[in-house]
Structures are given as C-alpha cells and as structure tokens.
Ligand SMILES: Nc1ncnc2c1ncn2[C@@H]1O[C@H](COP(=O)(O)OP(=O)(O)O)[C@@H](O)[C@H]1O
C-alpha cells in the first residue's frame with residue numbers, strides 16, 4: 167500500500183501546475199464554505215449561549231410573535247402586539263398559577279448608539295439577576311433603579327465603545343448614566359444595554375410588555391409543560407412556549423440559516439468537484455499505459471484503484487488545509503462586512519472545531535468522488551488494451 | 557517452471573467482427589528451457605505471450621504453469637502469479653518514468669512486500685548483473701534504449717520468477733545494443749535456470765534459443781531444433 171502513496175506523491179509532483187490548480191480549486195471552495203458557514207455557526211453558538219444563560223421556564227409571547235431569543239438584527243422577531251401588564255399581575259397572583267415563582271415582563275427596542283444598532287432591554291431591576299444568572303456585574307457596578315435614568319451595559323458593548331461607570335449614554339433622546347457594567351461574555355446579552363421596564367415603557371410610550379418570562383417553583387420539563395398548558399387554556403390567543411419549545415424554534419431558525427449558507431457554499435464545492443474530477447480523469451487517461459505496466463508486473467486491481475484515490479485525496483486534503491486557513495481569514499473579513507452592513511454590535515462569525523471537521527470531511531468527499539470514475543476505469547481496465555493505449 | 561498449452565484459441569472482438577488471433581496452440585516448454593517464437597507482424601506472437609503471462613485469457617483451451625491451470629484462475633490469483641512467478645520484458649521497456657532506475661527495479665519487490673533493506677540490496681545486485689550499478693539513482697528517461705531495456709530485465713528478475721517472457725526485447729534497439737541485451741538475457745538464463753520464452757522476428761536473435769517456434773496467422777507451424 168505504501169507504494170500507492172509513493173507513486174501518488176510522484177505523480178502529483180510530476181504535473182505540478184495542474185496539481186496546483188486543483189489544489190487552488192478545492193482551497194477556494196473550502197475557504198468559502200468555512201467563511202460562509204462560520205456566520206451560521208456563530209449565530210448558533212450565540213443563540214445557544216444566550217438561551218442557556220437565561221433562567222426561563224416558560225415564555226409568553228404575543229399571538230403573532232416569532233420565537234427568537236432576540237433578533238440578532240434589531241427588528242427581527244419583533245411585533246407590535248404587546249402583553250398587558252394586567253396579564254402580568256394575573257400570572258404573578260398565586261391563586262390561578264400556584265407553580266409560578268417569578269414573572270418578568272420585558273420590553274426591548276433597537277437603538278442606534280454611535281454607528282451601531284443595539285438592543286435596549288427594559289426589565290425589572292429585581293428580576294434581572296434572577297433571569298440572567300450568568301450576567302455578572304463588574305466590581306464597582308450596581309443595578310439600575312426603577313425610576314432613575316440609569317443603565318447597565320453589557321461587558322462586550324462597554325469594551326467596544328469604551329464605556330465606564332458614569333459614562334452618559336443617550337437613549338431615545340434622554341440622557342442615561344451608566345451605573346453597571348457586565349463582565350464580557352459570549353452571549354447576545356453581553357452586547358446590549360439594560361434599563362428598568364418602567365423607563366423602557368415610558369420612553370417608547372408602550373402599552374405593555376413584548377414578552378413575559380416565567381420561572382417556576384419546580385424547574386423541570388413536566389412542570390413547564392403543565393404550566394404552559396394551563397396558561398394556554400386560560401388565554402387561548404397567546405403564544406406560550408416552554409423552554410424546550412422555545413429552544414426548538416430558535417434551533418429551527420438557525421438551521422434554516424445554516425442550510426441556506428450551506429446551499430450557497432455547496433455551489434463552490436460542486437465547481438471544485440468538477441475541476442478535480444477533470445484533473446483526475448485527464449491524469450488517468452494520460453497514464454493508462456503506466457497502469458497497464460503496473461498491472462502486468464503484478465500490481466493488484468485494488469492497488470491501482472487505491473493509487474488514484476490516494477492521489478486525489480492528497481490534492482484535496484492539501485487544498486482543504488489551505489482552505490481552512492483561507493476560510494478563517496475570509497470569515498474575519500465577512501464578519502467585519504456583515505457587522506458594518508447590519509450595524510451589529512457583536513461579531514457574528516465563529517470558527518468552530520465542528521466547522522473545521524466539516525471542511526475536512528468535505529475535502530475528503532471531493533477527493534473520493536473526483537477519483538471514483540477514473541479509479542473504476544483503471545480497476546476494470548483490460549491489461550492488453552492498456553498496454554496498447556497511445 | 558514448466559509451461560503447457562493445450563488447444564489454446566484466442567478470438568478478439570473488433571468492429572470487423574470476431575478475429576481468430578490464435579488457433580489450436582499446443583506446446584510444452586520444459587523447466588529451464590529457452591525458446592524463441594518467430595513469425596511475421598500480426599501473426600499473434602504477442603497475444604500468445606500474453607496468454608502465458610496471465611495478461612489475457614484464452615477463448616478456449618488450457619494453459620498450465622507447472623500443475624496450475626492459469627486459464628481458469630480468478631484475477632486475484634493471476635495477479636499473484638504475475639507478481640511472483642513471471643517476469644515480463646516489453647519491446648518499449650515500459651518503465652515508470654517518475655521513478656529512478658533502482659526504484660523501478662524495486663517496484664515488484666515492494667508490491668510483494670519484500671523488506672526494505674533486502675529490497676535495495678537485491679535491486680543493487682540485479683543492476684550489477686545488467687551492468688547498470690552506476691546508474692541506480694538516475695531517472696530512467698535519462699538512459700539510452702539499451703540501458704532502459706537492461707533496467708526492464710532487472711525489474712523482470714526482481715521477484716525471482718520461474719519464467720521470463722520477452723516480447724521483442726531488441727525490437728527498438730540497434731544491432732550493438734540488441735546484442736548486449738541478448739548477452740545479458742542469455743547469461744541470466746544460463747546461470748539462473750529460468751524458463752525463457754522470447755518473441756522476435758530476427759533470426760540472429762532467435763538463434764540464442766534452444767528451440768524456435770514459428771507462428772503464422774495464429775497457428776504454430778513448425779518447430780526447429
Ligand atoms: N485488442 C485488439 N483489438 C483488435 N485487434 C487485435 C487486438 N489484439 C490483437 N489484435 C490483432 O490480433 C493480431 C495479432 O496481434 P499480435 O499478437 O499483437 O501480433 P504480433 O505480436 O505477432 O505482431 C493482429 O492482427 C492484431 O491486429
């Protein structure tokens with residue numbers, strides 16, 4: 167088998183220019199695959215971090231709201247419908263839903279700060295630590311109070327904009343004072359600003375909350391289901407989701423994004439595949455006589471088959487390695503571009519180990535498929551015809 | 557190695573229909589014998605050699621290498637026979653251009669999983685045998701035709717085969733190189749007791765053999781002792 171590797175290396179080297187072109191083809195395909203999919207990967211990673219960072223058992227949403235952890239872009243998943251504060255009182259009042267331990271109404275709105283659009287969240291100052299247990303305030307920070315114009319800033323956003331305690335921030339034309347800064351982290355929450363619900367509703371002249379988050383006495387799936395069903399029965403027009411259902415619909419959203427980017431990247435991969443196939447077919451036809459010779463001196467059919475596969479895999483893996491490097495650089499560029507165009511306050515792209523594993527699987531796939539036809543031709547070849555081949 | 561052909565026919569399908577290339581070939585080559593097959597171009601000499609060398613199979617008939625009927629063996633066994641028991645020498649040398657001289661000679665040993673050290677030592681010895689020990693590390697394309705054919709002879713000997721089949725080994729060479737090649741082949745045959753079948757249409761070359769067969773239009777016509 168070693169001989170298959172040796173001969174493959176020699177042949178790749180013999181046709182250096184052609185080998186290089188094939189490698190470049192695979193490199194570009196894998197590079198664009200990684201760059202594009204790093205966006206979906208990043209989105210997914212953030213969603214996962216975000217949702218697992220919240221301690222919410224049941225979500226109550228307006229009837230036509232899309233279930234998203236937060237719109238990654240200001241307005242996605244928003245609705246003009248609101249949930250009345252009457253409803254909040256009902257949910258909190260132990261008599262109807264005794265399993266509910268805490269209720270947190272939320273009002274969010276996009277806000278342009280500097281050249282970036284971020285989300286400003288309004289939620290009760292006493293609820294914040296309860297529902298965002300992983301959001302840690304830096305030393306010297308404190309929570310905003312309900313009626314003062316005070317704001318708590320996510321760690322990453324503060325870092326990006328050089329915000330410190332006491333830095334003034336203008337929200338909806340009103341001056342706010344920074345009283346708290348979070349520790350940097352990887353969820354969306356670390357890129358946003360937080361004020362009291364009262365302030366948010368006053369600033370936006372709103373009639374209620376956009377979402378209601380609920381914590382239960384017993385935080386287990388069965389109880390979540392029970393309570394969600396009870397709320398649905400009492401308020402059939404509302405959109406009620408358990409933690410599990412909410413996560414599911416977020417994942418569904420991300421998987422669509424993933425599929426879409428995969429489909430675009432797949433076009434490049436198919437082009438590279440065609441190019442690699444052409445190379446392998448050409449280089450095989452050029453060497454039919456050599457393969458005939460190899461067979462005539464006792465090389466097995468399996469070995470010549472393997473030889474062609476190895477050669478193709480080698481080209482594609484070299485291309486794959488280059489593609490990963492290119493993809494990481496491309497992902498950075500794409501990320502900067504997307505952040506600028508969508509005015510995001512947080513980076514979107516993320517290179518994950520699974521993405522790199524996918525890239526190598528993909529190179530392997532291209533390598534094997536590109537060589538399959540020539541390898542079968544050589545496997546089935548009649549030795550005499552091969553020796554006579556010109 | 558003793559070679560026996562019994563009623564061997566070979567038909568080849570072409571656009572013009574089925575051509576009979578070999579017709580009822582019967583012959584026995586004893587262990588250690590050196591025979592030559594002569595005949596005009598297109599008479600089926602190469603085809604006959606391919607049948608014996610497991611490169612092609614007869615349409616009818618049987619071919620025995622010692623006691624083994626190779627005409628009925630599956631390809632996996634025939635691959636092993638080619639590798640271990642037969643050495644093939646072609647008119648156009650058929651060396652692998654990406655390999656050096658010694659790599660070409662070691663190739664069959666690598667395929668047979670001979671140990672690296674032993675492989676190199678044996679290849680070097682074979683190159684000495686064909687007077688090419690000083691060309692071992694050169695690319696084969698840098699050699700003259702006669703030298704390339706000597707590499708091919710060393711390669712054919714690599715796995716110590718019982719039989720060597722040579723298809724017009726001097727066909728592409730001038731008289732002097734042809735004579736050198738024949739001397740190498742002849743001395744190998746003398747010293748190693750290998751069964752040797754050689755195709756040629758040059759009577760001078762054929763005269764090295766113990767026995768000469770004539771092939772005409774696929775039929776083995778006569779033998780001369
Ligand atoms: N694969 C093939 N396709 C068509 N014709 C063939 C093929 N192989 C051999 N032949 C024909 O068989 C005859 C014998 O060929 P060959 O054995 O090469 O003759 P020789 O070696 O004596 O010159 C020739 O007429 C040749 O054209």
Ligand SMILES: [Mg+2]
Nearest residue numbers: 601602603723
């Ligand atoms: Mg011939």
